[in-house]
Amino acid sequence: MYTQSLDVPDGSAPALTAVGAAPDALQTRFDEKIDADQKIEPQDWMPEAYRRTLVRQISQHAHSEIIGMQPEGNWISRAPSLKRKAILLAKVQDEGGHGLYLYSAAETLGVGRDSLLDALHTGKAKYSSIFNYPTLLWADVGVIGWLVDGAAIMNQVPICRCSYGPYARAMIRICKEESFHQRQGFESLMVQMQGTAEQRAMVQDAVNRWWWPVLAMFGPPDAASTNTAQGMRWGIKRISNDDLRQKFVDATVPQAAVLGVTLPDPDLKWNEDRQQHDYGAIDWDEFWEVVNGNGPCNKERLANRVKAHEDGQWVRDAAQAHAAKQRARQLKEAA
Ligand code: FAQ
Numbered sequence: 001m002y003t004q005s006l007d008v009p010d011g012s013a014p015a016l017t018a019v020g021a022a023p024d025a026l027q028t029r030f031d032e033k034i035d036a037d038q039k040i041e042p043q044d045w046m047p048e049a050y051r052r053t054l055v056r057q058i059s060q061h062a063h064s065e066i067i068g069m070q071p072e073g074n075w076i077s078r079a080p081s082l083k084r085k086a087i088l089l090a091k092v093q094d095e096g097g098h099g100l101y102l103y104s105a106a107e108t109l110g111v112g113r114d115s116l117l118d119a120l121h122t123g124k125a126k127y128s129s130i131f132n133y134p135t136l137l138w139a140d141v142g143v144i145g146w147l148v149d150g151a152a153i154m155n156q157v158p159i160c161r162c163s164y165g166p167y168a169r170a171m172i173r174i175c176k177e178e179s180f181h182q183r184q185g186f187e188s189l190m191v192q193m194q195g196t197a198e199q200r201a202m203v204q205d206a207v208n209r210w211w212w213p214v215l216a217m218f219g220p221p222d223a224a225s226t227n228t229a230q231g232m233r234w235g236i237k238r239i240s241n242d243d244l245r246q247k248f249v250d251a252t253v254p255q256a257a258v259l260g261v262t263l264p265d266p267d268l269k270w271n272e273d274r275q276q277h278d279y280g281a282i283d284w285d286e287f288w289e290v291v292n293g294n295g296p297c298n299k300e301r302l303a304n305r306v307k308a309h310e311d312g313q314w315v316r317d318a319a320q321a322h323a324a325k326q327r328a329r330q331l332k333e334a335a
Pocket of ligand 1 (some may be wrong): 056057060061064065068069095126127128129144148149152155156175216217218219220224225226227228231237240271292
């Protein structure tokens with residue numbers, strides 16, 4: 001199991017590095033560390049805005065992983081073979097594990113898991129737009145692995161170099177698992193593309209529906225991205241939304257050719273001058289509708305999550321009762 005430094009700030013005492021130091025000196029030390037590309041650790045002094053930004057991003061990332069279990073989880077009972085079912089089960093469980101590492105990383109910033117979950121369940125916290133689209137066909141599962149996990153890797157590899165130590169370390173393991181996810185999706189699609197005309201049409205249909213939401217997943221254009229400049233200054237974000245999107249398009253076009261699918265964009269073409277692909281306009285109105293709770297599956301996803309949390313209450317109660325019993329026994333033995 002992934003572990004963190006447990007030496008987390010609890011707000012009751014100044015961080016060790018703060019003793020005897022004036023705030024300006026602390027800010028200078030923090031800036032020097034960021035400039036030198038050193039890691040900030042939970043026990044280090046950090047500006048409140050840096051802490052808040054990390055809590056926002058890491059918790060939203062955790063929520064995305066947990067909600068992101070639903071679109072593919074929907075197909076576990078209908079996978080076409082035992083092999084595909086075993087792969088899919090492992091993948092969906094991995095996503096749950098990613099959520100747990102990330103909640104742990106957020107907790108090192110002095111925030112409780114209950115409050116993070118509460119923000120998700122009451123609709124205050126965001127999670128990735130992409131998980132509000134339905135999985136209509138078996139091919140959707142392969143396309144999620146290929147394109148959604150592919151986009152996630154593109155976005156998350158740079159976060160392995162994030163300035164906040166616990167987040168960066170969590171991302172290293174997560175990215176290794178995402179690579180397996182991407183490859184299993186591509187392989188599943190490859191098999192389907194070598195099947196019947198009906199299977200090939202199913203894959204193409206899934207690609208047509210997922211392509212544009214996947215491009216939007218990287219976030220708004222740089223000009224409209226409110227958090228990018230500060231995130232990059234702090235070394236939380238290393239590459240901008242548009243640059244990551246471009247890298248993803250350039251990496252995916254040759255993969256689509258190997259698969260034999262068409263990416264649904266008549267404006268997608270190689271630009272010799274830029275040495276990159278041009279691509280068509282993303283529907284940002286649709287993106288914001290989805291982010292603001294009005295996508296095709298937002299209500300269903302959140303309702304499922306709240307129900308799962310409520311249904312699991314007895315497990316949390318039992319774990320706490322067991323821990324209390326253990327503590328009482330240890331106290332009795334020590335007395
Ligand atoms: N959906 O100023 P920016 C996965 C919000 S995990 C919803 O550019 P920032 C694994 C953004 O929060 C996928 N909201 O923001 C998997 C901000 O609002 P706020 C999740 C979005 O933070 C695979 C506002 O728009 N990955 O796929 C989205 O600098 C398969 C302005 O945006 C991560 O979370 C969106 N797509 O950049 C699981 C990675 N985009 O918070 C299961 C970590 C933007 O100020 C199956 N996060 N917004 O109210 C990041 O890299 C960044 O937070 C970005 C956004 C790039 C997502």
